[in-house]
Structures are given as structure tokens and as C-alpha cells.
Amino acid sequence: MFKRNYKxxxxxxxxxxxxxxxxxxxxxxxxxxxxxxxFKNILVILFCITTFLSAAYLILTxxxxxxxxxxxxxxxVNKKCNKFCTKCKLFVPERAHHCRxxxxxxxxxxxxxxxxxxxxxxxxxxxxxxxxxxxxLSYAISTIIYFFYILExxxxxxxxDNFIFLLPIFLHFLVTLIIxxxxxxxxxxxxxxxxxxxxxxxxxxxxxIESIGVISKKNPYDFGTFRNLINLLGKPYFxxxxxxxxxxxxxxxxxxxxxxxxxxxxxxxxxxxNGADV
Numbered sequence: 019m020f021k022r023n024y025k026x027x028x029x030x031x032x033x034x035x036x037x038x039x040x041x042x043x044x045x046x047x048x049x050x051x052x053x054x055x056x057f058k059n060i061l062v063i064l065f066c067i068t069t070f071l072s073a074a075y076l077i078l079t080x081x082x083x084x085x086x087x088x089x090x091x092x093x094x095v096n097k098k099c100n101k102f103c104t105k106c107k108l109f110v111p112e113r114a115h116h117c118r119x120x121x122x123x124x125x126x127x128x129x130x131x132x133x134x135x136x137x138x139x140x141x142x143x144x145x146x147x148x149x150x151x152x153x154x155l156s157y158a159i160s161t162i163i164y165f166f167y168i169l170e171x172x173x174x175x176x177x178x179d180n181f182i183f184l185l186p187i188f189l190h191f192l193v194t195l196i197i198x199x200x201x202x203x204x205x206x207x208x209x210x211x212x213x214x215x216x217x218x219x220x221x222x223x224x225x226x227i228e229s230i231g232v233i234s235k236k237n238p239y240d241f242g243t244f245r246n247l248i249n250l251l252g253k254p255y256f257x258x259x260x261x262x263x264x265x266x267x268x269x270x271x272x273x274x275x276x277x278x279x280x281x282x283x284x285x286x287x288x289x290x291x292n293g294a295d296v
Contacts, residue, residue, distance in 0.1 A: 030135035044160045055166045068156040075149035084139025086123040125267030128217040140267030150205035157198035164191040215239040215246040238272040
């Protein structure tokens with residue numbers, strides 16, 4: 019039933035490769051360079067810490083699959099379910115969706131991310147957010163280190179003195195700058211969703227509903243910014259650097275009772291039938 023998409027494998031490998039390659043090249047230039055890079059020691063320490071945490075949270079994100087498994091009639095899932103997946107042949111809780119790429123039903127599915135090889139879901143959202151946060155910092159610090167190196171280089175030499183040597187330095191600077199910007203953009207977007215306690219799939223469904231003139235009701239899962247942070251990232255230990263979703267992904271606390279289908283009718287059915295691999 020479970021399958022791995024080769025594109026996921028390639029992109030996940032590229033993600034790990036970029037982390038390792040960026041770490042090795044950045045450390046190499048700080049150790050072997052004769053240039054007096056500003057704040058060198060502080061930047062290197064911060065870079066090592068953020069890179070390690072980025073890799074650790076990437077691994078944790080990949081390990082938390084969020085799969086909904088077949089259970090007996092007395093299970094928590096089946097007691098609280100009002101939806102049945104015809105592909106997986108099992109009942110699924112509210113906010114769960116079938117991922118066409120994973121070919122599994124996923125708890126509180128946000129979207130399928132090929133760069134981590136998993137769906138971002140109820141169980142790994144907190145780790146995914148932290149992975150994006152520390153990836154942004156790691157690549158940004160690497161960019162700063164290379165910027166200071168280039169700055170010090172031009173204080174002593176001209177561009178023509180050693181262009182062949184400087185070219186890969188420029189390329190590394192541009193690549194890490196672009197990656198840090200992309201990671202920050204994705205991080206910001208996901209934090210905005212998190213603060214409203216809404217998934218990307220739900221956001222798209224609501225947009226589709228409103229585009230045909232149907233007014234969507236208030237989000238029943240939105241308890242306010244700080245409460246949403248605690249519910250989805252865990253208690254603020256070490257500034258939310260530790261912890262995970264406090265819920266099981268089978269039931270959800272709400273500000274008012276509802277049937278999940280009020281957020282849609284035909285639209286949710288269409289998304290579920292097509293597979294929510296966004």
C-alpha cells in the first residue's frame with residue numbers, strides 16, 4: 019500500500035546534500051582562509067549549532083509519518099470518525115486527507131513536502147516549522163560569512179588577481195542567499211497558517227468555496243495566536259524549540275461544536291476524491 023515516489027527520494031537526498039555541502043564548504047573557508055573575517059568565531063559557532071538543529075529537525079520531520087492505520091471498532095479513531103476513505107478502506111478523523119503520493123490517509127494533513135519525503139501533518143508540523151527556522155538561519159549565516167570573506171578579499175586584491183578562485187565563492191554566496199530567502203518565505207507562510215490553526219489544504223478549500231460565492235464560517239479551531247502556538251508547537255519550553263502537537267490528531271478541541279463538513283460540501287469531497295497531494 020505504501021509507496022515512495024522517486025522524485026521525493028531525489029529531492030530529500032538533495033536536501034541532505036545541501037545541508038552537508040554547505041556545512042563543509044563554509045567551515046573549510048573559515049579554517050583555511052587567511053582573511054580576517056569579522057565576527058568569525060561567533061558566526062562559526064552559530065552556524066554549527068543552527069546546521070546541526072536543522073538536520074536534526076529534518077530527520078524528526080521525516081520520522082513522523084502521521085499515517086492513519088486500520089484499527090478495530092473500539093479504537094479512538096473509529097469512535098470519532100464521520101468520514102470513510104474508499105481508497106484506504108477505513109474511517110478517518112476530521113481534518114484528515116488521503117495523500118495520493120503517499121497513498122495513505124494522513125492526520126491533519128497540511129501538504130505533501132517532497133523535500134522532507136513526507137506529508138506535513140499533525141505529528142510533525144512542529145518539527146517542520148523548526149526545520150525551516152533553523153535552515154533559514156543556517157543558510158543566512160553561511161551567506162554572511164561568505165559576504166565578509168568577499169569583502170575582506172577585495173580590500174587586498176582586485177577581481178583580476180584570482181578570478182578562478184573567487185568564482186565558486188561568489189556562486190556559494192548566491193546559492194545560500196537564494197536558499198535562505200526561499201526557506202524564510204516558506205517559514206513565514208507556514209507560521210501564518212499555524213497562527214490561525216488552519217492547514218494549507220483547508221485554506222485552499224475555503225478559497226475554492228468563496229470563489230463560487232459561498233461564505234465560509236468562522237474557523238472552529240482558532241483559539242487565538244498564543245493558544246494556537248501552544249496547541250501546535252507544544253508548551254514554550256526554550257522559546258518553542260522543544261515539544262510537539264499536544265493533540266492526537268484524532269480529535270480536536272473547538273471553540274464551538276460543528277460537523278467538519280460545514281467548511282465545504284462538494285468542494286471537500288472533490289479534494290478528498292482527487293487526493294490532497296498539494
